[in-house]
Each structure stands twice: as structure tokens, then as C-alpha cells.
Amino acid sequence: MNIKFGPAGVGGVKEIPKRLKEYEKLGIKAAEIPFTYQVWIKDKKTAAKIKDYADKSGVELSIHAPYWINLNSKDKIKKEKSKKRILRCCEVANWLNVKRVVFHCGYYGGMSKEKSYLNIKESILDIKERVKKNKWQVKLCPEIMGKKNVFGSISEISELVKEAKCSFCIDFAHVLARYGNYKVQELKKAFPQKKWHCHFSGIEYGEKGEKRHIKTKKKRIKELLKLLPKNKQITIINESPFPIKDSILSIKTFELMKRK
Numbered sequence: 001m002n003i004k005f006g007p008a009g010v011g012g013v014k015e016i017p018k019r020l021k022e023y024e025k026l027g028i029k030a031a032e033i034p035f036t037y038q039v040w041i042k043d044k045k046t047a048a049k050i051k052d053y054a055d056k057s058g059v060e061l062s063i064h065a066p067y068w069i070n071l072n073s074k075d076k077i078k079k080e081k082s083k084k085r086i087l088r089c090c091e092v093a094n095w096l097n098v099k100r101v102v103f104h105c106g107y108y109g110g111m112s113k114e115k116s117y118l119n120i121k122e123s124i125l126d127i128k129e130r131v132k133k134n135k136w137q138v139k140l141c142p143e144i145m146g147k148k149n150v151f152g153s154i155s156e157i158s159e160l161v162k163e164a165k166c167s168f169c170i171d172f173a174h175v176l177a178r179y180g181n182y183k184v185q186e187l188k189k190a191f192p193q194k195k196w197h198c199h200f201s202g203i204e205y206g207e208k209g210e211k212r213h214i215k216t217k218k219k220r221i222k223e224l225l226k227l228l229p230k231n232k233q234i235t236i237i238n239e240s241p242f243p244i245k246d247s248i249l250s251i252k253t254f255e256l257m258k259r260k
């Protein structure tokens with residue numbers, strides 16, 4: 001079984017070279033660049049340098065788009081701004097030769113789930129069209145979400161993959177929060193693709209789903225690793241408040257399990 005583990009986070013522009021070296025030493029093979037509040041890699045020249053460091057370190061980078069996105073907004077301007085934020089990430093991804101841009105699709109906002117799905121599908125198709133026009137080699141990865149009142153159930157994301165021909169991000173902490181278990185059998189059916197880009201961390205949740213991300217427990221890591229399909233290339237980005245520490249714990253746990 002082939003799994004790459006790594007944290008959400010690479011420091012800021014200045015820290016990236018040092019961080020990537022550190023990751024390489026620690027056996028970390030992946031990292032996600034969180035553009036949580038804004039796209040902070042601003043120009044092609046900076047991106048080219050980061051790409052070089054990433055190539056040398058062997059760390060596979062992905063991008064997480066800003067949280068302020070609603071592809072189902074009734075407000076046309078807000079919807080267009082959401083698309084632009086994702087497109088900006090795609091442009092930077094193309095500079096970095098990063099293949100995956102992960103994003104949260106948006107909210108039902110009082111609309112039916114069916115109508116929300118159609119709106120979001122249309123938005124993704126539009127973004128895809130513009131990515132294609134720019135000849136950016138990037139895969140759009142809508143993420144499975146942990147709050148039940150937020151768009152992004154397993155079936156919604158897998159339908160988007162089929163109908164909008166996009167890629168996906170399976171957040172196992174979110175799946176746990178939304179459904180009460182990891183739903184691996186259902187996920188295998190919903191996502192037959194060879195490559196799985198995933199998120200994981202500890203999570204607090206209640207009736208409405210996700211409350212917050214917390215430190216990842218070893219027991220939970222073991223539980224998940226045992227369930228994962230063996231015939232896939234899996235990347236697991238840790239999004240706990242201690243993403244590096246928890247990635248290392250995941251790597252160690254996985255190594256021990258493989259030896260048994």
C-alpha cells in the first residue's frame with residue numbers, strides 16, 4: 001500500500017525552503033499550501049522558486065483554496081468572486097506545477113439540495129472551461145464536508161466527479177463527523193479512481209456534524225489505515241492544529257503496521 005503523509009501548511013513564502021528541507025528529513029512526502037484567507041503566492045517568479053525547492057525535496061504539493069467560497073450564492077457577484085478565487089489558485093498551481101486545487105463548494109442557503117447541486121455543478125463546469133482556455137494543467141477537487149448543513153456529502157461530491165468530470169478530496173474527519181463512521185466501503189464505490197487525495201485529523205462532532213478539528217489520536221489513525229483500500233495511491237494531508245507532529249505520528253504508525 002502506497003500512502004504519502006504530510007501536513008496542511010508550508011509556512012509563508014519566506015519559510016518554504018526551510019520547511020520543505022525539514023519535511024524531506026522527516027520523511028514527509030506531501031504538503032498542502034493553505035490559501036485559507038488569501039492567495040499569498042503573488043507572482044510567477046516566486047512560484048518558480050518554490051517549485052524548485054519542492055522538486056528537490058520530493059514533497060508533492062497541493063493547494064487549498066480560500067474558505068470564502070460559495071459556488072451556490074444567489075448573489076451573482078459573490079458567485080463570480082468565488083470562482084475567481086478558485087481560478088487564481090489554479091493559476092498559481094499551474095506556475096508551481098501543482099496538480100490539485102482543493103476547495104469547499106458552498107452552502108445550501110435555504111435552497112433544495114437538488115437545486116444547490118445543479119448550481120454548483122454549473123459553476124464547476126464554468127471554472128473548468130476557463131482553466132482549459134488558459135491551458136492550466138490542474139484538477140479541481142471539491143471536498144467532502146463535515147457539517148450536515150453544508151454542501152459536500154459523499155454522493156454530492158461523487159456525482160460532481162461523474163458529471164462535471166472533476167477530481168475530489170475525501171476528508172475522513174469530515175466523513176466521520178457527517179456520518180458517524182469512515183464509510184470506506186461506500187467511498188470505494190463512489191470513488192473508483194486510482195488516486196485518492198485525502199484529508200485527516202482528529203475531529204469533534206455532534207448531531208449537526210463537524211464542530212472542530214483537534215489533535216489526531218493514534219487509535220484513530222490505526223483504525224483508518226486498516227480500513228483503507230490497498231490498491232490505490234493515497235495522499236493524506238493532516239489538518240489538525242498540530243499537522244506536522246500528527247503527520248509524523250501517522251508515518252510511524254503506518255510503518256509499524258506494515259511490518260506486522
Ligand SMILES: [Zn+2]
Nearest residue numbers: 064103104143
Ligand atoms: Zn478543506
